[in-house]
Amino acid sequence: QLVQSTFFPPAEGVMLPTGSFSNRVAFITGGGTGLGRAMTSTLSQLGAQCVIASRKLDVLQQTAEEISSQTGNKVHAVECDVRDPQAVARCVERMETLTGLPDVIINNAAGNFVCPSERLSPNAWRSITDIVLNGTAFVTLELGKRLIQSRKGASFLAITTIYAESGSGFVVPSASAKAGVEALYKSLAAEWGRYGHRFNIIQPGPIRTKGAFSRLDPTGAFEKAMISRIPTGRLGKPAEIANLAAFVSSDYATWMSGAVIRLDGGEYVSMAGEFNELRRVTPDQWKMMEAMIRNTRGS
Numbered sequence: 016q017l018v019q020s021t022f023f024p025p026a027e028g029v030m031l032p033t034g035s036f037s038n039r040v041a042f043i044t045g046g047g048t049g050l051g052r053a054m055t056s057t058l059s060q061l062g063a064q065c066v067i068a069s070r071k072l073d074v075l076q077q078t079a080e081e082i083s084s085q086t087g088n089k090v091h092a093v094e095c096d097v098r099d100p101q102a103v104a105r106c107v108e109r110m111e112t113l114t115g116l117p118d119v120i121i122n123n124a125a126g127n128f129v130c131p132s133e134r135l136s137p138n139a140w141r142s143i144t145d146i147v148l149n150g151t152a153f154v155t156l157e158l159g160k161r162l163i164q165s166r167k168g169a170s171f172l173a174i175t176t177i178y179a180e181s182g183s184g185f186v187v188p189s190a191s192a193k194a195g196v197e198a199l200y201k202s203l204a205a206e207w208g209r210y211g212h213r214f215n216i217i218q219p220g221p222i223r224t225k226g227a228f229s230r231l232d233p234t235g236a237f238e239k240a241m242i243s244r245i246p247t248g249r250l251g252k253p254a255e256i257a258n259l260a261a262f263v264s265s266d267y268a269t270w271m272s273g274a275v276i277r278l279d280g281g282e283y284v285s286m287a288g289e290f291n292e293l294r295r296v297t298p299d300q301w302k303m304m305e306a307m308i309r310n311t312r313g314s
């Protein structure tokens with residue numbers, strides 16, 4: 016952490032009023048681990064009945080039991096590989112039996128690893144883009160069609176990343192798929208408002224989770240450099256994403272649709288600005304540089 020991080024301590028308590036999601040059902044893909052788990056915990060604390068879905072049923076069940084016992088609200092675990100549209104349909108059928116159709120859908124499941132693009136096999140490309148873009152599309156279309164049929168409105172949220180906008184080397188399948196997810200959600204925000212559906216996007220900056228850090232910084236060599244370019248001087252916390260996701264999915268945000276919200280401690284703009292490296296110039300160096308610049312007057 017950098018010294019300035021003391022100005023920006025994370026508030027990790029639940030932000031919205033108790034009961035904000037009473038009588039609501041939330042469906043969270045990848046809800047067994049990392050950020051998905053944090054979002055499930057927050058929504059459950061706020062009164063939602065949650066359904067979490069991913070490939071590893073044992074992980075889902077453990078998370079579901081832990082959160083349910085803490086909050087007193089039921090969390091259901093449903094096995095689902097989002098790459099398989101038939102598995103998604105079966106998962107949604109199971110959810111309809113357990114809870115009915117959801118009010119809140121969070122497309123959070125993802126796959127990623129750092130790899131020079133010249134080393135990527137077609138299957139490596141497919142494995143990431145299938146989870147991230149096709150998986151989000153299958154979940155969104157399956158639920159969207161059923162919700163439209165039932166004339167029920169819902170809030171859809173996709174978790175992308177700051178480099179969905181800029182692109183990034185070494186995570187090219189992820190960057191391409193996340194950009195596709197953003198196009199999907201912005202497009203549906205325009206098309207499906209008439210059915211009572213909202214679509215929004217959160218782009219997190221770096222937040223320590225086992226899933227992300229083990230695949231994107233396996234040696235730990237890049238963490239210091241990452242923190243040094245974040246103006247708020249620290250990584251994000253899962254609870255910070257969870258509070259934002261809860262707000263975006265809540266009745267306090269019913270006028271929000273098609274929004275792309277970056278939550279990254281300022282990392283994106285810090286990396287983008289042409290002259291931001293001048294942060295390293297000392298006061299003495301500035302004195303000298305200013306004198307040199309002023310000297311150019313009239314030249």
Ligand SMILES: CCCCC/C=C\C=C\C(=O)SCCNC(=O)CCNC(=O)[C@H](O)C(C)(C)COP(=O)(O)OP(=O)(O)OC[C@H]1O[C@@H](n2cnc3c(N)ncnc32)[C@H](O)[C@@H]1OP(=O)(O)O
Nearest residue numbers: 125126127128130136138139142176221226227228231232
């Ligand atoms: C520290 C940075 C913070 C900032 C973070 C910013 C953005 C973060 C975005 C994220 O999405 S983080 C979330 C990360 N979480 C996960 O990835 C969890 C799920 N991931 C997985 O299950 C696996 O990692 C995988 C590979 C995505 C999917 O698993 P599976 O379906 O079992 O695939 P396979 O193991 O069969 O592999 C398929 C294919 O891919 C090739 N491959 C796998 N790993 C690598 C690698 N490291 N480098 C190159 N290629 C790889 C593998 O060889 C297979 O291809 P073949 O041609 O050999 O069949």
Ligand SMILES: NC(=O)C1=CN([C@@H]2O[C@H](COP(=O)(O)OP(=O)(O)OC[C@H]3O[C@@H](n4cnc5c(N)ncnc54)[C@H](OP(=O)(O)O)[C@@H]3O)[C@@H](O)[C@H]2O)C=CC1
Nearest residue numbers: 045048049050069070071096097124125221222224226227
């Ligand atoms: N942590 C960070 O710094 C950042 C994270 N993000 C995004 O946040 C989200 C959560 O990431 P994070 O919590 O860090 O990482 P995790 O690895 O913990 O989360 C990924 C989740 O996706 C699930 N998943 C993967 N493949 C599939 C599949 N085929 N079908 C269903 N579920 C699947 C995994 O469960 P299982 O293995 O059981 O299938 C896992 O629970 C992702 O969208 C990621 O891109 C974005 C920017 C930064």
